[in-house]
Amino acid sequence: MLIIGIAGGTGCGKTTVVNQIIKELDHDEVTVISQDSYYKDTSELSYEERTKINFDHPKSIDFDLLTLHLQTLRQGKPIEQPVYSFALHNRTGETVTTHPKKVIIIEGILILTNPELRKLFDIKIFVHTDSDERLIRRLKRDIAERGRDLDEVLNRYQSTLKPMHQQFIEPTKEFADIIIPNNKYNNVAVDIVKTIINERLV
Numbered sequence: 001m002l003i004i005g006i007a008g009g010t011g012c013g014k015t016t017v018v019n020q021i022i023k024e025l026d027h028d029e030v031t032v033i034s035q036d037s038y039y040k041d042t043s044e045l046s047y048e049e050r051t052k053i054n055f056d057h058p059k060s061i062d063f064d065l066l067t068l069h070l071q072t073l074r075q076g077k078p079i080e081q082p083v084y085s086f087a088l089h090n091r092t093g094e095t096v097t098t099h100p101k102k103v104i105i106i107e108g109i110l111i112l113t114n115p116e117l118r119k120l121f122d123i124k125i126f127v128h129t130d131s132d133e134r135l136i137r138r139l140k141r142d143i144a145e146r147g148r149d150l151d152e153v154l155n156r157y158q159s160t161l162k163p164m165h166q167q168f169i170e171p172t173k174e175f176a177d178i179i180i181p182n183n184k185y186n187n188v189a190v191d192i193v194k195t196i197i198n199e200r201l202v
């Protein structure tokens, strides 16, 4: 089994890079897990209270469960991956049965901040995109796909996204084996990662 961790600030293009990597892979051989599925359950809070959570701080992630799930997959056993709703800012209560595969990709802004989780990655990748480009992408995506508006994204950017990125996310670049510059689509870097995966699959 090959476990690949892909980190990088919000809007850097992690999900896009992952989709490019797995596009031609056999679905029986690869599975993708998003860190977003492991935001802590906050059902005890009201919706209003949940909107005030700092979702860019490592404390917002249930790293114990994510680490346990990766260890379980490594042992060849399936897991029940929580389903997260950006609209509710919470887990839905549903789970998806996720089976072990030859290649497991975990992507998320904070996945390289946790030492125990880092130990489980065979390859650590950091996707780098300049902050202005990330903000533009995040604005467009969150308004189009996550039901946010201009004020919500800009307020969150100033209050938490930017400081949390500088404090927690950017420093994890030093743990990466590979840094992918992604201000523009980077097909060369994606091809290199695909080659590494294909070598493991034969």
Ligand SMILES: Nc1ncnc2c1ncn2[C@@H]1O[C@H](COP(=O)(O)OP(=O)(O)O)[C@@H](O)[C@H]1O
Residues within 6 Å of the ligand: 008, 009, 010, 011, 012, 013, 014, 015, 016, 017, 137, 138, 140, 141, 182, 183, 184, 185, 186
């Ligand atoms: N290299 C790129 N150039 C331009 N737009 C991109 C690029 N990579 C991703 N995007 C777009 O930016 C937005 C955020 O990308 P996404 O992959 O969701 O980032 P992340 O998962 O890191 O938050 C998406 O709308 C995506 O289509």
Ligand SMILES: O=c1ccn([C@@H]2O[C@H](COP(=O)(O)O)[C@@H](O)[C@H]2O)c(=O)[nH]1
Residues within 6 Å of the ligand: 009, 010, 011, 014, 015, 036, 039, 055, 056, 085, 086, 088, 089, 090, 108, 109, 161
């Ligand atoms: O309920 C939530 C939970 C998280 N967020 C934001 O999502 C990003 C992480 O996702 P990416 O796909 O890597 O952008 C993070 O910056 C959180 O602020 C949210 O808006 N609502």
